[in-house]
Amino acid sequence: MNSISAAASAGTGSGSGTGTETGTGTGLSGERFPVRERFPVWKDKFSLVSSMIQRQDLAFVQVPMQTTVAFITHLRDLEGYAHLVFFTAIDYIEDGIFRLTYMLHNYRRHHDLGVQVDIPREDAGMESIHHLWPHGATYQRELKEMYGIDFPGSPGVDESFVLEGWHDIPPMRREFDTKEYSEKTYYPRPGRVTYDPTEYMKEKLYPSEAETW
Amino acid sequence: MSDMQDMEKTESEEQIARIAAEMRLANDGLSDQDKAYFCDARPQAVEPYRGIMEKFANWARSQSLWILGFGTGCGAIELRPLMTSRFDMYRYGIQPRPTPRQSSVFVIGGYASVKTVKRIVRSYEQMQGPKFVLGLGSCTVNGGMYWDSYNTINRIDYYIPVDVYITGCMPRPEALLAGFNRLKQMIREGRCEGMNTYAENFDWYKANQKQIIKDWNMPDYNW
Numbered sequence: 411m412n413s414i415s416a417a418a419s420a421g422t423g424s425g426s427g428t429g430t431e432t433g434t435g436t437g438l439s440g441e442r443f444p445v446r447e448r449f450p451v452w453k454d455k456f457s458l459v460s461s462m463i464q465r466q467d468l469a470f471v472q473v474p475m476q477t478t479v480a481f482i483t484h485l486r487d488l489e490g491y492a493h494l495v496f497f498t499a500i501d502y503i504e505d506g507i508f509r510l511t512y513m514l515h516n517y518r519r520h521h522d523l524g525v526q527v528d529i530p531r532e533d534a535g536m537e538s539i540h541h542l543w544p545h546g547a548t549y550q551r552e553l554k555e556m557y558g559i560d561f562p563g564s565p566g567v568d569e570s571f572v573l574e575g576w577h578d579i580p581p582m583r584r585e586f587d588t589k590e591y592s593e594k595t596y597y598p599r600p601g602r603v604t605y606d607p608t609e610y611m612k613e614k615l616y617p618s619e620a621e622t623w
Numbered sequence: 624m625s626d627m628q629d630m631e632k633t634e635s636e637e638q639i640a641r642i643a644a645e646m647r648l649a650n651d652g653l654s655d656q657d658k659a660y661f662c663d664a665r666p667q668a669v670e671p672y673r674g675i676m677e678k679f680a681n682w683a684r685s686q687s688l689w690i691l692g693f694g695t696g697c698g699a700i701e702l703r704p705l706m707t708s709r710f711d712m713y714r715y716g717i718q719p720r721p722t723p724r725q726s727s728v729f730v731i732g733g734y735a736s737v738k739t740v741k742r743i744v745r746s747y748e749q750m751q752g753p754k755f756v757l758g759l760g761s762c763t764v765n766g767g768m769y770w771d772s773y774n775t776i777n778r779i780d781y782y783i784p785v786d787v788y789i790t791g792c793m794p795r796p797e798a799l800l801a802g803f804n805r806l807k808q809m810i811r812e813g814r815c816e817g818m819n820t821y822a823e824n825f826d827w828y829k830a831n832q833k834q835i836i837k838d839w840n841m842p843d844y845n846w
Contacts, residue, residue, distance in 0.1 A: 573774065574738050575838030583771040589771040595835060596777040599765035 430605035443519040444470045448489070451488035454479040470511075470524040478527045479537045482512055486542055490516045494542070499557050502585045506531050508559060512539070515588055529559070538564040625778055625822025661842040666822040669752060677813065684727070684753055685810040688803065692719040698760040698817035699794050710796040717803055723749040728806070731785070734762035736774045740782055741836050746832040747783045748845040752818045755810065757802060758788040766793055770797075781831045784817035 449461045452471065459472040473481050485491040492516035500509045505528075512525040529536055538561040540547040550561040551571040558580040561567050570576065579586050592598070648663040671677040694702065705712045706719065706756055720726045723746045735743060747756070758779055761767035766777035786809060789802035809815050821828060823846075833839055 570838075572738075574741070575836065577837055586773070588773040591773050592766075592771045592775075592777070596766065596775070597781050597831075598770065598777050602765060602770065 412476065441522040443467050443516070445521065445523070452481070456484070466510060467520055468522045468524070468613050469528055472526040472528070475527055475536070476528055478512075479539060480543075482514070482525060482539060484540060485514055485523065485525070492517060494539075494546060494549075495522065497539070497546060497553075499553050499559060501531075501557065501582070501584045502528075505529070506522075508534055508557060510536060510553075510559075533560075535560040535562065538562065540564045556580050558583060627683070648843040650842050652841055654745070660664070662844070663842075664845065666748075666825055666844055666846070668819040668822040673696075673846070677715060678811075681811050681813055685807040686716045688715075688728045688807070689726045690716045690719045690728045690730055690753070691723055691746060691750065692721055693723075693729070693742075695735055695743055696731070696762060698724075698733030698762070698793055700732075700747045701759070701796055701799060702730065702732070705796045705799055708710050710800065712800065712803070715803060715807070723747075724751060726750055728755050728757060729783075730757045730759050731763050731779055733760040734767060734769050734830045735779055737776065737835050738774070741775055742777075742830070743779075744782060744832055744836075745841060745845050749773050750832065753815070754818050755787075755806060755815050756783055756785045756817055757806060759799065759802075760794060761790050761792045764788050764790060770837070775818070778833065782828065784820045784828075786815045786817050 446463060449458065449471070452458050453461075456473055456477040459474060461469065461471045463469045469484070493515040495513040495515050497510070497512050501510070502509060507528040508529050508531055510529060512527075514523045514525065515521070516523070527536070534557065536559060538550060540550065540561075540563075547567070548571075549564045550559075550564040551567055551569065553559045554561060554567050555571045555573055555576070573581070578591065579590065581591075634666060641829070646665060648665060650658050650661060650663055672680055690702070692734055704710055712718070717728075723729075727750070729743075729747055729750060731743065747754070756779075758764065762775070763771060763779045763785070766772075766775060769775040770777055772792075775784065787802050787806045789798055794802075806815070828845060
């Protein structure tokens with residue numbers, strides 16, 4: 411409770427009426443992490459492409475492919491972003507890229523940082539991060555299977571992960587037509603119809619059934 | 624004369640051996656070492672007893688349905704309230720069992736992915752006859768809300784024979800009880816011959832299964 415009120419007052423910047431509360435604890439937990447001040451430093455060292463502050467406890471930065479792993483290592487070892495929350499990919503087929511997002515969490519400052527990197531869709535591949543977090547290998551196996559993004563050297567990256575015996579293109583790629591594949595493979599049962607919800611409700615709810623109530 | 628007889632004999636023996644070889648299952652998914660451990664016989668259709676004996680047997684079967692405790696999809700969540708005191712399926716002679724060997728009813732609990740179908744087929748074949756299949760939820764009928772997914776099958780009856788479907792997403796435990804009672808009625812009427820259907824159309828079922836299960840690494844018939 412103390413930390414919440416302290417955070418609110420820090421947000422307004424006045425600090426009035428919180429004289430007793432701000433003195434308690436480490437003094438870090440309630441304050442807003444000044445991530446904006448770190449951007450120029452990171453830009454010099456790791457050539458940040460762009461940065462965005464989404465919320466008080468969430469920011470995104472974009473880095474080029476070459477400096478990504480060095481940047482993440484720096485964040486983990488020197489900036490306190492010790493936890494890999496998730497690691498995922500988005501398929502921007504129009505731009506010909508996959509956007510990878512490494513979501514990192516700083517326990518001490520309660521701050522999330524999303525590190526984004528664009529990689530080309532053709533022969534998609536990226537440096538592995540399994541040496542930083544062992545569970546990174548699991549995310550990388552999934553990305554290899556679902557998007558076809560290769561992570562050379564990652565343990566078990568070529569083994570099947572969720573799918574068994576998949577022979578088509580990776581199913582989460584957007585050029586993969588899941589409906590067409592399903593119709594071709596799984597014997598659709600005839601008779602499936604679609605109703606317009608508005609018309610159907612009008613037809614069903616009024617008037618005859620209402621009369622019986 | 625004796626030479627002729629010998630030739631005929633060897634020819635007919637060869638013929639029998641060839642037919643027998645054709646009736647064997649190939650078990651191509653197994654390594655040569657593993658082939659020795661598994662049977663290569665095909666399932667056989669079972670003749671019913673004569674007259675009143677079959678009726679009595681069917682009555683007895685319908686009074687004691689043991690469910691295979693294998694929740695293949697989200698629909699299996701409805702089996703828990705069915706077991707407990709409110710809906711109490713034990714009063715109908717239905718109870719869950721832990722292994723396929725002891726079970727007579729396989730409840731397909733909703734959607735089945737390709738990966739699950741592999742286990743469903745294996746479990747179904749391991750069940751001892753007479754055995755019955757209950758399709759629970761819309762997904763078993765036509766894929767339900769997952770009908771256009773890349774890994775969810777649309778019709779479970781292309782892979783194993785189904786006796787009763789219970790539609791709904793999810794069906795309530797009352798609907799399940801109604802389905803079980805329908806199944807019992809059908810068993811008493813002698814209409815639940817899914818096991819024989821499976822044996823008679825074994826090649827068709829197996830072809831369908833192998834079409835979607837690409838990494839077939841189990842025997843062709845698990846019993």
